[in-house]
Amino acid sequence: MRSTFTLGRIGGVKVGINWSVLVIAGLITVSLAGGILPATVAGRSDAEYLIGGVIGAIGLLGSILAHELGHALMGRRHGLEVESIPLWLFGGLAQLDGELPSARVEAKVAGIGPAISLFVGVVGVGAAFVFGTSSMAGALMGWLGLVNVVLAVFNLLPGAPLDGGRLLHAFIWGRTGDRHKATRSASAAGRVIGYGLMGIGLFQFMLGSVVGGLWTGTIAWVLVTAAGAEARHSQLQSGLSGLTIESVMEPREPVPDWLVVEEFVLRYVLPTRQSLFLLVGFDGRLSGYISIKDLARVNEDDRLIQPVRRYSRSLAEVPVVAPHEQAQQILNARQAAVSPVLALVIDGGDPVGLVTRSGLSGALERARLVGRRT
Numbered sequence: 001m002r003s004t005f006t007l008g009r010i011g012g013v014k015v016g017i018n019w020s021v022l023v024i025a026g027l028i029t030v031s032l033a034g035g036i037l038p039a040t041v042a043g044r045s046d047a048e049y050l051i052g053g054v055i056g057a058i059g060l061l062g063s064i065l066a067h068e069l070g071h072a073l074m075g076r077r078h079g080l081e082v083e084s085i086p087l088w089l090f091g092g093l094a095q096l097d098g099e100l101p102s103a104r105v106e107a108k109v110a111g112i113g114p115a116i117s118l119f120v121g122v123v124g125v126g127a128a129f130v131f132g133t134s135s136m137a138g139a140l141m142g143w144l145g146l147v148n149v150v151l152a153v154f155n156l157l158p159g160a161p162l163d164g165g166r167l168l169h170a171f172i173w174g175r176t177g178d179r180h181k182a183t184r185s186a187s188a189a190g191r192v193i194g195y196g197l198m199g200i201g202l203f204q205f206m207l208g209s210v211v212g213g214l215w216t217g218t219i220a221w222v223l224v225t226a227a228g229a230e231a232r233h234s235q236l237q238s239g240l241s242g243l244t245i246e247s248v249m250e251p252r253e254p255v256p257d258w259l260v261v262e263e264f265v266l267r268y269v270l271p272t273r274q275s276l277f278l279l280v281g282f283d284g285r286l287s288g289y290i291s292i293k294d295l296a297r298v299n300e301d302d303r304l305i306q307p308v309r310r311y312s313r314s315l316a317e318v319p320v321v322a323p324h325e326q327a328q329q330i331l332n333a334r335q336a337a338v339s340p341v342l343a344l345v346i347d348g349g350d351p352v353g354l355v356t357r358s359g360l361s362g363a364l365e366r367a368r369l370v371g372r373r374t
């Protein structure tokens with residue numbers, strides 16, 4: 001899930017907001033101002049309920065942010081890379097990059113989020129008792145507290161990608177020392193919980209709660225999908241174990257970026273049958289890469305006059321690896337889902353090849369074949 005815009009940085013972590021959050025904030029404001037607040041705090045004006053609703057929505061987003069920041073900052077403390085927190089529809093699905101060094105660290109990073117939600121929950125409910133729920137402040141605090149308790153409990157359900165699933169993963173990993181087994185179990189549990197929630201959503205739907213049913217169903221669907229993706233990721237990771245970059249990369253000789261498209265196609269694309277090319281500039285430095293798809297999009301008139309450079313893609317965001325390194329680490333680098341290039345392979349200062357999505361799956365199939373024969 002990508003951030004639509006960036007709010008700012010907290011403790012070095014970029015906080016971004018997805019458009020879906022604004023929709024949710026709007027829905028929360030409406031449900032507070034139009035139902036919950038008037039039912040609890042009597043005799044106020046519509047404007048006051050509306051302001052209360054807005055404050056409640058901001059408070060909820062703030063507490064979700066606190067939960068996520070907890071994960072992020074705890075992760076950072078233990079050397080994990082956390083570039084940003086994307087706040088989105090369901091707020092609480094933490095995504096951390098990089099290898100977790102140990103089950104202990106994983107448990108700490110996963111546990112801190114629900115702990116913060118629970119803390120906010122207790123403080124909120126406590127404040128409601130102190131102020132009384134007939135006051136606007138008390139009602140809002142009580143509501144925020146209850147929602148946070150629910151958030152904490154929901155996130156503690158023991159299935160990936162929920163925090164409880166991470167805790168389960170850490171527990172199995174710690175007990176057995178087998179990460180992949182832990183991932184298989186945690187993601188299987190995640191799918192079970194997801195299907196269970198789907199059942200609950202269907203039940204809600206049949207009982208007439210259309211919005212509630214859709215809501216639960218959506219969360220369930222997100223869980224099932226994410227758990228499946230984690231299982232596949234883990235499969236990929238164990239498939240790549242023991243392989244080096246060299247065995248999964250596609251060797252590439254950089255080719256000149258100043259040729260016009262037509263000439264480039266005749267000289268390089270047709271004879272080599274490659275679909276991705278590393279480009280080098282007139283100054284001898286790598287200038288980017290280009291795919292045959294990019295070339296195919298160039299219109300007829302431009303083919304004869306425009307240099308390939310004009311259509312090239314930047315390598316700035318592409319991770320750089322060396323041939324002797326472990327292939328597994330490719331999976332840790334977060335990449336735009338659309339990029340066909342997973343890594344640029346540099347050996348002693350010279351570009352020697354690319355790791356591509358298709359090349360990687362081919363290498364995996366080969367590894368499986370060889371594995372079966374021995």
Ligand SMILES: [Zn+2]
Nearest residue numbers: 092094113163
């Ligand atoms: Zn969390």
